[in-house]
Amino acid sequence: MGPQVDPVASDIAMPAEADVVIIGGGIIGTSSALYLAERGLKVVLLEKGHVGGEQSSRNWGWVRQADRDPREFDLIREALRLWREMGAHGVGNTGFRETGIFFAARKSGDVDGYRAWVKAAADHGIGAEVIEGDAVRAVMKDDLSPPPAGLWCPSDGCAEPQKAAPAIALAARAKGAVIVTDCAVRGLETAVGEIVSVVTERGAIKTKRVVLAAGAWSRRFLKDLGVTLPQLKMRSTVSRTNPVSGGPDAGIWDDVIGIRKRADGGLTVANGVANVADLTPDHVRFTLDFLPALLADWQHVSLSFGSRFFREIDDWPTKPLDKTSPYERTRVLDPKPDVRFLRRTMTELKRRFPSFQDTRIVQAWAGYIDVTPDVVPVISEVDSLSGLVVATGFSGHGFGIGPGAGWLVADLVTGTTPFVDPTHFRLSRFSDGSKPKPASRL
Numbered sequence: 001m002g003p004q005v006d007p008v009a010s011d012i013a014m015p016a017e018a019d020v021v022i023i024g025g026g027i028i029g030t031s032s033a034l035y036l037a038e039r040g041l042k043v044v045l046l047e048k049g050h051v052g053g054e055q056s057s058r059n060w061g062w063v064r065q066a067d068r069d070p071r072e073f074d075l076i077r078e079a080l081r082l083w084r085e086m087g088a089h090g091v092g093n094t095g096f097r098e099t100g101i102f103f104a105a106r107k108s109g110d111v112d113g114y115r116a117w118v119k120a121a122a123d124h125g126i127g128a129e130v131i132e133g134d135a136v137r138a139v140m141k142d143d144l145s146p147p148p149a150g151l152w153c154p155s156d157g158c159a160e161p162q163k164a165a166p167a168i169a170l171a172a173r174a175k176g177a178v179i180v181t182d183c184a185v186r187g188l189e190t191a192v193g194e195i196v197s198v199v200t201e202r203g204a205i206k207t208k209r210v211v212l213a214a215g216a217w218s219r220r221f222l223k224d225l226g227v228t229l230p231q232l233k234m235r236s237t238v239s240r241t242n243p244v245s246g247g248p249d250a251g252i253w254d255d256v257i258g259i260r261k262r263a264d265g266g267l268t269v270a271n272g273v274a275n276v277a278d279l280t281p282d283h284v285r286f287t288l289d290f291l292p293a294l295l296a297d298w299q300h301v302s303l304s305f306g307s308r309f310f311r312e313i314d315d316w317p318t319k320p321l322d323k324t325s326p327y328e329r330t331r332v333l334d335p336k337p338d339v340r341f342l343r344r345t346m347t348e349l350k351r352r353f354p355s356f357q358d359t360r361i362v363q364a365w366a367g368y369i370d371v372t373p374d375v376v377p378v379i380s381e382v383d384s385l386s387g388l389v390v391a392t393g394f395s396g397h398g399f400g401i402g403p404g405a406g407w408l409v410a411d412l413v414t415g416t417t418p419f420v421d422p423t424h425f426r427l428s429r430f431s432d433g434s435k436p437k438p439a440s441r442l
Contacts, residue, residue, distance in 0.1 A: 008025075019036075036409075060161075066151055068397070076404060086171075091171040097157050102140070118130060195388060216333060232283060246353070278335070286373070339364055375395040376393075381412055
């Protein structure tokens with residue numbers, strides 16, 4: 001069972017037409033809805049399950065600039081500004097606060113890499129530093145085995161994943177957006193390369209503009225439109241603990257340890273290096289696309305073969321728009337958590353932090369991260385279908401960048417000069433011969 005997300009009641013009436021329809025009620029979809037509604041558009045957001053039901057409520061809750069790929073520098077810098085300004089947009093409590101985020105460096109090569117990253121980030125207005133010795137111990141409070149050095153970004157922070165997307169959705173509604181949940185989109189009606197309507201299980205909505213922010217579902221949805229998106233699912237396990245005192249206030253990454261303090265007094269705990277690829281037919285289809293990323297990080301990925309493979313075979317054929325879709329069969333992706341990774345993390349936490357000796361896990365869950373071959377998102381118009389904007393493939397770091405992605409989506413939909421250069425996020429980079437490289441700190 002997934003985390004408890006703040007509820008957002010569905011609007012009862014579904015409009016017959018809209019200026020723009022958004023598919024997906026996660027952090028990207030709700031942010032897009034807010035900023036498009038603020039620009040005066042008639043917005044309808046459609047979610048097959050509940051707002052924030054999948055990865056947007058299942059992540060670590062980090063809002064980080066630290067250790068981002070340089071292609072995301074400008075977007076995450078602006079996203080952090082938008083997190084700070086949520087109140088000015090009528091957004092309620094997201095739990096956002098600046099805590100700082102620290103990435104440990106236990107090898108000299110890591111220190112060199114972080115120093116180069118700090119210099120590159122500074123050129124984009126991001127303040128960070130490599131700290132050592134006493135400065136590390138001040139961040140890693142109560143740690144019996146602190147690392148000798150690490151990357152410290154004091155302006156980074158966190159928010160509460162179970163609160164953020166719902167709070168943004170409610171603000172979008174207050175600005176005029178219609179939010180319809182438990183309503184799956186089956187597909188799009190098109191004519192001569194343009195969108196005519198969005199077809200849902202409850203009927204059609206006439207529109208010429210659509211935002212696809214469907215996370216791990218985006219690949220399949222685009223396939224039905226003849227658009228190839230190289231995207232795979234990666235299963236990540238997260239947990240929360242009982243309330244604790246002491247220990248670091250910052251978000252911490254140190255090999256197997258990935259933690260942050262929660263607003264409820266507990267910790268969000270995850271293994272910092274463990275992810276599982278539940279094999280599907282797409283893993284075969286995109287083997288060559290993802291091979292460079294896998295070779296660069298193979299020691300942190302486990303492969304698993306099971307029911308997911310056969311479910312996706314069943315769901316693969318295109319369904320007529322008047323028939324039940326795969327999106328109705330599975331309202332919320334709720335994979336099984338892998339508690340062996342959490343046990344290892346908790347053992348290490350208790351070994352290193354005396355203040356965490358009585359810490360216990362009270363809930364664990366997993367989610368599917370939507371990953372691209374270069375581990376950089378797609379925020380892009382689709383050349384073959386006028387009016388369609390795709391925002392997906394955030395590769396495990398979409399929560400923090402979500403408001404920035406939503407603003408960029410609003411720029412693309414309205415034809416406004418983009419507030420950051422969208423070139424790195426174009427969908428066509430996977431088919432135009434660019435051969436994008438996997439993300440790195442340099």
